[in-house]
Amino acid sequence: MLLITTAVFAQHFGGNPPAIRWQAIELKKTSIIFPQGFDSTGSRVATLLQRIDNLQDSSIGDHRRKLSLILQPLTTVSNGYVALAPFRSEFMLTSPANPFSQGSITWTDQLALHEYRHVEQYSNFNRGLAKVFSILLGQQGQAFANALTVPDWFFEGDAVYQETFLSRQGRGRLPNFYEGYRAIWEAGTHYRYMKLRNGSLVDFVPGHYDLGYQLVAYGRNRYGNNFWKPVTQDAAAMKGLFYPLQRAVRKSTGRSFPEFADSALNKSRSILVAHEAGQRDKQPVVNEENPFTTEAGELLFLKSSYKRVAAFYLRKDGKEEKIRTKDRGLDNYFSYAGGLLVYAAYRPDARWGWKDYSELQLLDIHSGKQKRITRNTRYFSPALSPSSDSIVAVYNDPGAANALDLLDAAGRLLRRLPNTGNYVYAHPAFAGDKIVVAVRNASAQMNLLAIDLHTGVETLLFHWANTVIGYPRFREGSIYFTASTGGVDRIFSCTTDGKGLQQWDNTIADSSRLGQYQPDFHKGALTWMQFSANGQKIIRVPAGSLRPKPVPETALSVSDPLQVAALVSSWNDLSAPGQDTGFAAHRYRKTTRLFQFHSWLPYYEEPEFSFSVMSQNPLNTFQSALSFVYNRNEGYKQFGFSGTYAGWFPWLQAGVNYTIDRRGIFQQREIFWNETELSLGVGVPLNLSRGRSIRNLSGSVKLVYDKTYFHEPEKSQIGNPDYYYLDEEVRFTNQSLQAVQQFNPPFAQTLRLHYRHAIKLFDSEQLLATTNLYFPGLFPNHSIVLNGAGQFRDSTSGIRFTDEMPFARGYNDVNYYRSLKWGVNYALPLFYPDAGLFQIVYLLRVRANVFYDHAYAKDVQLLQSADYQQFRSTGIELLIDSKWWNQLPVSFGIRYSRLLDPDRNGYTGSNRFEFILPVNLIPAGVNSKTPVVQ
Structure with a gap:
């Protein structure tokens, strides 16, 4: 479990090319490390961190721990994290392509406001029994203790509160942030706390960010800004070993934690939801996104579910036709025109984990053929021209200003449009002889910008506003787009010069506060994507139901949907533009703190x-x-x-x-x-x-x-005597994408070759080869897995290498002279409990694996025979996918093996039972066993 909390952050070990020259800015408690050329970004981050520290906010505690913060500009992923073991943070500098997901705050500002709250949390949660764990195990011990006692919803909800409180926007002010809860509540769905806490593999459940912000905001709004300080300090200290945070909430409020959580969510529901429809129609979760109406009147869209990965579909007269499975990407946005579809796909660099690309793919919807038209690029939100012979896309490089590139259908760059306002672009679209694009300025305000393709003249369509605008699409002479108004996201339209602003109300929107996204207008009918309790759905409203109404520009505005008093009355706008403090950067040597011991593990x-x-x-x-x-x-x-x-x-x-x-x-x-x-x-x-x-x-x-x-x-x-041996290994894996409910990939292949041989004194050698082949079963979530393995070693005296042969299950494995094995598995889900035990263990799924193993072994000494002996077994494995302490994912189970041949290693009986524990649950230690000399 210690490894679970830290392994995710080790995936980019050595992820940057060696040619990078690093620099650093030193604050009192933070070293901000960044590549040469990113001095202004480093200085801006340093300014914000210093501003936060100057507030002397003690709502979580006033201790600050020394931190190394690395700025990563080469990845196209938009993210950031703070982690223990070792204590460090990394900011991924590419801004999100979709403004509705994070808002219009400058991306590095949002990272600083949000992630630095995690620094404050970890700095103040090393207390009580957590401190004892850190003494016994180092930083890994604190990470383990905090994961057991302080839920992830608090970590993230508290950080979202800070980014909202210290800026003019933040996710707490965005209507889109609440769409998941609005959807389930409007459908009359009321999940218990443990289900909201742990999620589900069957039902749509909003994430822990959404849950956490509502609980944190309610606590501060109802009981004061310092409410969470004693609660989390008691929880981190493990006062009351079981359920310490719940006990601390009761101590501070006089109410049980279930009562507190119900009150918080009921308060949110009363504000966010206009009405409840009663009991929802329980259907499988299916997501439909980004509707386009083709020239033939077909509906083109992207569809995914908990059983199927995302793919492009055409729908007409109630019938659906799959075009092609979508490549892996950072979002699901695409554009269509003239029988062609373009989107951006993600591709990692072959060697460097912090370097990857966003490349354009062009798909023919009639033939299903796709080709990659750009390579090693950073393109986002591409749009096709009506004639489908050119493309406009956002080029997002943290080392330079955002750019709009015009390309031909083969991906060749025609020209780069000048970015005179140093804007951040989102969702460009062709509008006759213009390009229309959502833009964000340095003050975190948004607007629509029209760029004349012939003259290059730029026209802002509205006044700058503290709002979120996106998904512009030109249809039948008007621009349709989504923008925030009055705490909800609604569809608007205007002309290409910004006149005739209208809000598109209809009978569906009148009775719902759910947002309307990705609008498409065709022959009087309006289509959009909307959240529901069963996933994202495409809504189409005929012309007769539409009631567009003229509105002023002031309708485009963000207001706090939850009406938290501290946010409504005032804010500390730390992210406001201003003169950044001049920080001197110095060269950062790659050998700095080469040895930084952070954790220790007795085992x-x-x-x-x-x-x-x-x-x-x-x-x-x-x-x-x-x-x-x-x-x-x-x-x-x-x-x-x-x-x-x-x-x-x-x-x-x-x-x-x-x-x-x-x-x-x-x-x-x-x-x-x-x-x-x-x-x-x-x-x-x-x-x-x-x-x-x-x-x-x-x-x-x-x-x-x-x-x-x-x-x-x-x-x-x-x-x-002394001797040498060589240890050589090759591993290869290839797998298809997996849907939420698929515990095995539908198609996959793995291969491992491991050869060890002495090169002095002895002639010892050993070769291991293993392979696994994955295929779909009879139903979408079923899986067939074929196994094969062979291990061969010398029969001379000398080195005896460690046995790695995956032998037939149920038998006691022995390092035979020759071993072969093949097996077949059929794995399937049995049921999804969605139930918790004692507020500690949450059961997500129970699944089974029926297997047959057939092994052969040959060893004159051990088997007293020169011939191969067979070892056959069959049986079943029952596995439970769960979360422990409502946070740590653990899969465990039991295996029954029926031996069809005698166990020739001194054991009797044909029935064997074994417990199955995850390999990452119990650390294996660091000692690499020396081969035994025989």
Whole structure:
């Protein structure tokens, strides 16, 4: 469970090319590290962090911990995080393509306001028993303790509150932020707290950001701005070992936590929802997005569900036709014209995890054929011209101003439109001889901009407003778009010069406060996407139901949907434009704090006790560990160090172990010796993912040197022999995309080859080959998995390498001279409980796997036969996908194996039961076992 909380942040180990030159700005408690050329961004972040600190806000506590903050400009992903083990943060600088998801605040400002709240949280949650965990385990111990006691909804809800309170917008002021809860409440759906807390694999449940903000805002609005400080401090300190946060809420309010949560959500519901429709029609969750009406009157849209990945569809007369599965992308936006469809697809760099691309794909909706028309680009929100011979797209590079690029249908750049206002663009569209695009200025205000393609003249259609505008689309002489008004998102239209502003009300909108997005107008009918309790749905309203009404420009405005008093009365607009404090940047050496020990892990697995101390430098290019191992059987003590440097290509790996007092039997007497093991290796990790496939290829070669030191008289008889061996491994995986309910990919292939062989003193060698092939079952969430494996070693005396053979299930595995195995599995879901136990464990799904394994083994010594012996078994595995402490995902279960052949390793009985635990639940320790010399 310790690993669960930190493993997600290790995925970009060594993710930046070595050519980057780093700089840093040093604040009292923060080192802001960024590539050369991003001084202004680093200075802006430093200014905001200093402004936050100057507020001396103690609503969560006033302690601040020293932090390393790295700015990452090469990824197209818009995100940020703060993590323990080690304590660090990373900002991904590419701004989101869709303004409705995050609002119009400058992206780096929002990251600073939001993520720095996590810094404040972690700095003040190291107390009580959490402090004891941090003493025992380091930062990893605090991460574990905080995950058990402070729910993720508080971490994120409190951070959303800060970004909202300290700016003129923030997600707490955005109508789109509440669409999930509005949808389920308008349908008359009222989920219990544990379901809202843990989610569901069957029903649509809004996320923990949405839940957390409502609970945090209600607590501060009802009980004061300092309400959460004693609550979270008691929870982090584990006062009341079970349910500490719930106990702290009761202590501060005199009400039980369920009563508190119900009151908070009831308050939100009374404000956000105009009416409730009663019991909703319980249907599977299906999402329909981005409607376009084709020339033939067909509805073109993107569709996905919990059982199916996103794909493009055509619908006419109630019949649907699938065109093609969509490539992996950062959003689901696309454009259509003249039988062609264009969208942006995500592709990672083959080597560097912090570098990736957003490339344009052109799809023929009639033939289903698709081609990639740009390579190694950063394009977003592309739009086709009516004649489908040209494309306009946003080029988003954090190192330069946003740009609008005009390309031909082959992806060749025709020209780049000048960005005279230094705007951030969203959702450009062709409008006759103009381009219309939603724009955001430095003051976090939005507008629509029309650009004449012939003259280049720019025209702002409205006054700048503190609002969110997007999805403009030119239809039948007018521009249709979505904008916020009065706490909801509605459809508006105007001419290409901004005149004739109208709001499109209708009988459906009159009875609902749900937002209307991605409008399309065709022959008098208006179509849009709208949230529902069963997913996003496409709504089409005929002309007779439409009632457009003229409105003033002041209708385009954001107002706080929840009417939280602290937000309505005033705000501290820290993100307002102004002169950033002049901060001097200095060169940041890549070797800075190369050894930064952050966590330590005692671990016991019979017969070994180990203690490891882990280190990682701020740039995450060097990870290392010091270790001590005591073996109770032999009584030996081992001291070791291992490290991997990933700042170059390939990775460099090295390690040293020194073992004293190894014990064995020689010539019928007990002997002792010491042993030194040195290793040096290289690794090549490649991410070859593209399109609809996720592919990874990695290879490594390690040279290991082992030297033994015997005592007399064995030293005179044997000497102090040394030997070398090579350890070579190749891994390959290729898998298709997975839907929410698919626990296995519909199609996938894995291959592993592991070859170890001595190159001095001994002739020992061992080869392992394994493969798994995944296929769809009889129904969408069923899966067929075929396994194959073989392990072959030498029969000479010398080194005996560790056995890695996945043998037939149920049998006790032995390192045979020759082993072969094939197996077949059929996996299927049984039911989805959506139920919790004692507020600790939440059961999401129960599934089964029926298997048959057929293994062969050959070993004259162990099997007393020169022929292959067979080992067959069949059985069933029952697995439960759950969340523990309402936060940590854990899959566990039980396996029953029926042995069809005798177990030839001294065990009797044909029925075997085993518990199945996840490999990431219990750490495996750091000790790499030295091959046994025989």
